[in-house]
Amino acid sequence: MEALAVRLSQLDAQVEGAIRVVMFYDTLMRRRVDLPALARASAGLAECVAGIRLHATGRSIRRAPDGGEVPGPAAPASSTVPVVLDEEDIGAVWLERPGTPLPLDEVLLDRLAIAAAAVVERYGPARTTMADPALVELAVSAGTEEAARARALRLLGFAADAPLQAVAVRSPLPLDRIGGLLCPSRPVKAAPLADAGIVLAVTVDRAELPSGVRAGIGTAGRPDLSWRQARTALRFTTERRPVVAHAELGALALLAEVPAETVRANADVQAIARLAEVPQDLRTLEAYCATGSLRRAADLLHLHHSSVARRLDLIGRALGFDLTEPAGLSRAALALTAWRLPDG
Structure with a gap:
């Protein structure tokens, strides 16, 4: 020295x-x-x-x-x-x-x-789950240039060419906890974005999500496409089906492309809206559409099947078609799904 x-x-x-x-x-x-x-x-x-x-x-x-x-x-x-x-x-x-x-x-x-x-x-690729919302938005926005997207992903801790899954979340739980549950062993980032939370991860374990959490999972490898899919899938979630992957929607995803005013103007959707004013009737129709069976719906509702049958007969009359026919069941399920979509 x-x-x-x-x-x-x-x-x-x-x-x-x-x-x-x-x-x-x-x-x-x-x-x-x-x-x-x-x-x-x-x-x-x-x-x-x-x-x-x-x-x-x-x-x-x-x-x-x-x-x-x-x-x-x-x-x-x-x-x-x-x-x-x-x-x-x-x-x-x-x-x-x-x-x-x-x-x-x-x-x-x-x-x-x-x-x-x-x-x-x-x-930048911090071990913490929560990330800068501006950086996450840059990574998943459709209008981001690819060079800027690659920089943002690297700063978040992901390889620019790694396939990523985006998850759109509405939850009473903190986003960092949701991120840790969805992807406990791999890099994961979460941030509030738009009207929902976003979780970005290489792999997603949906089975670990607790009750009360609604999540739409994007399945495209590109983060911008996956985020768009995730937001669409989130709109299809319900109390009985709180987690939906976009790949599971199939042709139903096309409903999300229909303008909200067109959906609301449909006669079947308007009939469902009137039915929803009586929660008991709405729950009965949801259970029947979810199971496709009178007896399974009765089990789900903890009612006798004859009681459910009477309710469905009255609901069918209000809707204007027979719910016990396959075409009527499909029509009711489609109208019920479309009714939920405009407000997500």
Whole structure:
């Protein structure tokens, strides 16, 4: 150490300063700080505003020398360096120094860029289940460019070419718990998105979902197509059938493409809506359509089959067709399914 101290004392001030900057960032990386902490430390060291932005999220982290967030739009950058991970440009770091850049600004930004890439590599594919909703939305949106989608997936911890399943969830339970149940042993990410929660995983174990959770499972390998399928499947879930995979829908999925106003205008759907005003009748029809059998429906409802038969006779008269005929049963099941769809 004494020999190193002697050698350092013989170097000029600029080189010594550069070494101190390198040591500063080495210390930060050993402490495993996150991106906001990196920006704060860099701003304090540079004595001017420092910023970090990742292309995948589009969000900027800007900190003042006192460590506080900087309000308002960003000032012109005095110096900028790209953040590179696996030979790919994933973002940028910069300083907003008034006037001319200082000699050590370039060294500082180089080390900040390296540290930022290390943070992304460490925490981007984080072991935590919950993810940035903006990043997840970028990964599953239909309009996302493929290069941006690949970056987003990598930051989430998935290989860009890995087949993924998206699950649309409505649940009273926290999303991170749902994600852990659906995929306990593989990388899984969850986030609130639109009017539902989304879970992204390589494989999904639907058997582990607890009661009270409704889930639609997309079966396409592409995350954008899988998410669209998952939202469609979620619309077909019911109290008796809380988990639906899109592949199970078959031709029924075509109903989701029918405009809501067209569905509501249908006479059979309107008849089901009137029937739904009497919950007992609706439950009876649902049980009969689900089982296709008078006796199995009676078992499901814990009623005598003669009682169910009387109810179905009255319901058939209200609907205007015979429920005991195969065509009538199919018609009722289709109308019941279509009635649920407009509001998901």
